[in-house]
Amino acid sequence: MTPSPSDQGTDDNPPVPSSEPTHGHGHGHGHGHGHDHAGGIKGFLLSIFRPHSHDAADSIDSALEASTEGIRALKISLIGLGLTAVAQLVVVLLTDSAALLADTIHNFSDALTAVPLWVAFVLSRRAATRRYTYGFGRAEDLAGVFIVAMIALSAVVAGYESIHRLIDPQPVSKPYVVLAAGLIGFAGNELVAVYRIRVGRKIGSAALVADGLHARTDGFTSLAVVVAALGVLAGFPLADPIIGLAITVAILVVLKGAATDIYRRLMDAVEPELVDAAERSLRGTTGVQDITSLQLRWTGHRLRAETSVTVDPALDIVTAHGIAVDAEHALLHDVPRLVAATVHLSPAGPAGDEQHQTLDHHRVGTS
Template structure:
């Protein structure tokens, strides 16, 4: 069954295909758009349809910009305004920019081959080089013409035509901006969104030509080259941003927030213990990711395959521009061994406790320790960390990513049952690893642990602040974050981990203090 067949079967009716159908989707035209809910959008939102929509969009933008340019060029010949020339040249450059982008979209539709195993999606990055060069040339030409007009000024002719041309430039560019930004967001193409924003800026600079008209009207023709210089400077700024963006793409850079999203959504998959390696790069407007994660060594081959599939689905569902996801899973002990390296015969062994000098303990953060369960299926918090504690500090914070913070009261009130389950598990875990009294906080989003003394509370809070977990103190009670969305394998484990870790160091601190007194 084809994509079209699936769509018709799910929606129960048909829509116009081709250019009319694609434009109907973009502008939500009655009878032409495809707004049928999540299932249908999943069916139609694939790479082939994205490229088709991108090609149609570039063709429409190209026609609009060329039409705008031709009208403005005719009006320029009647007016001799350098500001209008600058704006006309700018629109011409935008139209030329669409050509390599159009070629890139056509190339991206070609299937991968034995030579181009990723396909030709990166032709979009090469198109960016041509776009940048054309923008730089446009800025040079406009600045040169404007400087000459400073020394050889002459009054404008047909001021009304110049104003009309400026209005035409604004309308044409704004239409292109709306089209490209909408489609760019739909297909996940940053290049098209940027080009749309560029068109919007161009529309605003078209309105700046009115400044030249006003200057001629009040007898100050010098405003004409001044406006030309201002537009030239604006283009230089756009060129700088374009150069930076193209450079980032060519160097396989991605927005760090996307990296955080990839790590977050992958780590939330049940069975994933830690993300130890993550790489991603753009191929055109599709994102390709490679992820290496650790899982419990007791997992079967079928379970491991299922976890890998769930990671792929989670990323593709959560990130619209996601193309392909390659997942490699490793048993936790393999990753820890690789991270620890070989310290045999190394002078660094002298800094380890004697009982570790003839073995290779893990130096990974405590949060990477796999969960263990008792005979009833509950988390055996007091069995997870043994000799792991002594080296935990070398592995960094127990919680990775953004600061682990308490849930907001609105979420707590909206999900009372889930919140209660989180509190019960946190209470159970904290009590098992410390033996201390656990207190329910009156403030939503917190759970308390009563320390043996205020000295202990002060000592612990100084150690906890570097563990990437929120904490607050009230006399000798420490409060840790809690929220309905906390999961056993992630946030709950990390809170119990930081409590176990810092309490362990407190106990060692007290033993050392007592030994000194003796």
Template sequence: MSDHFHTPGDGHGHGHGNRVVSAVRHAFTPHSHDSADRTDSAFESSSRGLRVLGVSFGVLVAAAAVQAVIVAMSGSVALLGDSLHNVADALTAVPLAIAFSVGRRRATRRFTYGYGRAEDLAGILIVAIIAISAALAGYAAITRLVHPQDVRALGWVAVAAMVGFLANEWVARYRIKVGREIGSAALVADGLHARADGFTSLAVLLGAAGSALGFPIADPIVGLLITVAILYVLRDAAREIGRRLMDAVDPDLIDEAEHIVASTPGVLGVGSIRLRWIGHALHAEVEIMVGHELSLVDAHAVAVETEHRLIHRLSRLRGATVHADPDGPEGTDHHAALARHRHAA
């Protein structure tokens, strides 16, 4: 066990008196994880997210600009669809950047949990942008099927396809890596979106190859395939954002939290554990059972240690509300007055 943890049971050899002093001090002064440490961590996570978005936005806009020039030269609707997709992917950085910036604000009496859920609102805009790019790409492909047209500068179309693939794959790796490190599901989803864009860029090569072999219809057909690929990305993005809006979490996180709480000295039982994402940070509500013979100060110390261990050991957790229930006396229902309200729903 790390010496950093101060459990109410062992007290690091300081005895009951110091436990009381520590608990009383905590009651009147903020816990270190509740103030500067959490603020600094949140600020650094948002700063990293903003850096990722700025760099990836520049890379994707540059790639889309190269592709747009070659679209004008070649008339390829497959490449047009890919270029539109890259523009849409670059634009998703804008609402995310705004959300990261807004999420830095401190909680207020109106927004008591802070502004982290701005990321979820940004996710809705991202889904809308992806849907618009799918509609534009599909319209261009269907129009070309109805009114066939030869594709020119096929070599340049192939070059543009490779530019799109390389740019998107680099951006995807960058976003996914940092998104996982800072706990931002929206950034990870955006990275997966970029990876899908990279593979649609490779599909443009098929259209160019088909046109080179004398099948000009291959270009709009690939354009339609790209539209279908965008729709799959749209489905996955909508599912991810929908889960976040519904406060879904990975069940493995609940299992991990239960293990951490149950192993805390002084915890005799674990009640409900609720986790929710607010932006790219986790928040928890935990119910524990403690000995009914404990004083209020000692029961509070157990709750404090439970929160302390959760913050240190559960990745991305920024805060926890721990409710301590006495384990007796036998036959006593300490929540009798709330029974009707809890079962009303």
């Protein structure tokens, strides 16, 4: 008799153990990842401008804590973008710069794109229902689609404005002040971008990373204002639309990366290293003889697993169920951001193969 699958794990995702798991009920939970991080000022600067993509593997929060951290990142960055736009608005009133006014309006409106992602993080904390049995984590990915659309709109607007200024150049008054305001816009957006991307990578949120990239595209737009002011000062006003077209191309490159990440999440793609970690975890579990199937999928910033493994057919159901529990427990420890795993057991050898033949005609690609 094939033992029934183990119950799904809870949302209490424990810390990640070392890369050499010792399984069974007596888990060894060493946490030495061995990353050599630079200290001092150099290390601080590197942590801001080149965020470490393995932060989540070093210190894993529970799914609830990850949602809270995402919301906190959105609140802080929203305040930062709001202050940046207000500072630019003051300069607009002083200079009457049409280019800077457009950039300021752009920053105000794009700061509000954090709102749907904020709502998605709140929704993801709701408990599953009989209709939404996997919960509401997908709301985060849908918010990511909206953000990608906004990045695409930014590229269209930047390209249109650049072409329009090539055809009909506009004078810029008080270029020194406009230059300063453009630098404020660029610095504010870039700091917000770095912060959102770091937190998004830490908690595994592709949508928050995309929103960080969106802030970066806004920084590129502000940079165009800076170049426009420099062009005026150098006696070459056409520098603005020319650089604007170059920045449009840069925004399209950012768009491609963000769209790829969100597309992969919607298509249930996962990083191959996560599959490798899950396979190592299962093969390291005492009693597991082989892995017959393994699927991982993201729901927002939470990861779920379904797997089928073979065990000794002579085992009694209590012992076999204990192996399933050990395998599930090991997966929750060894796979970053995993919150639930379902483990199905099959007897190794001909007996299990014969039983599974009953299901062959239900499998995809079979008649």
